[in-house]
Amino acid sequence: MKFLLLCASLLASFTAAAQQPNPTAVPPSAPVPALPSLIPISRPGEPALDEEHVVHLLNGSDLNQFYSYFKEFGVQKDPDRVFSITNETLRISGKHVGYLATRTNYADYKLIAEFKWGRQVHGRRLTKTRNSGILVHATGVDKLWMRSFEVQIQEGATGDVVLQSGAHLQVNGETKFQSWATFERPGKQPWHDELGFRGPDEIEKPLGEWNTIEVLCDADLLKVTVNGRVTIDGRGATPQSGQILLQSNEAEIFFRRMDLYPIRRK
Secondary structure, eight states, X not given: OXXXXXXXXXXXXXXXXXXXOOTTOOOTTSOOOOOOOOXXXXXXXXXXXXXXXXXESOOSSOOTTEEEEETTTEETOOTTOSEEEETTEEEEOOSSXXXXXXXXXBOSEEEEEEEEEEEEEOGGGGTSOOEXXXXXXXXXXXXXXXXXXXXXXXXXXXXXXXXXXXXXXXXXXXXXXXXXXXXXXXXXOSOOOSTTOOOTTOOSOOTTSOEEEEEEEETTEEEEEETTEEEEEEEEEESOXXXXXXXXXXEEEEEEEEEEEEBOOO
């Protein structure tokens, strides 16, 4: 009997505790913030990375590690707030064509970025594919576009690499160096430049979902991975260091992660 009374008492205590409001609980109607995807930092066959000295290019509060550039406004003039931080996430409205540029040059690293498309489009993008990009090893004076490798972010073509202003790269034995020369990701074709396009072998997630891009820069190696699939594995990259640019190109896009891991040298 004592045992039964003890069990009844414990049950009543648990029931009362469960009915008490939890001040830290998230109400069912409250939006739960999405967390960055958990992906391996170093993949098999890649160089070791210095995870202790990761550079968080996006800190969730300001853009002090960057400056802006637009052809019509110049450097560090963004009257329409094309670039802004909202809910610890970088929003690029795309209203004007230009970029955010790191204030520092970088070499020998792996960049991991997470992005998703917004719904706003401008100009040509009212009917054509959403477009943005991450440009690495950018060198020279500010212009559209500096000598660099543009890791394409474009509906149906995310993971392509576009050579800008004389950059050199060799992929599968083929060397290209003309401006706007493009190495396409496997399975891209047939591709159509129309808003919302998704290819038959699409590796980008649907509109509004987060995607992960990895860019490995190791001396003359340039390797791009999108959502776990290698799209470009190039050698003979020239230049091999420079700024990192985040492109604004008439389509709204969000970045919640932009982490740079230095390659660990023995």
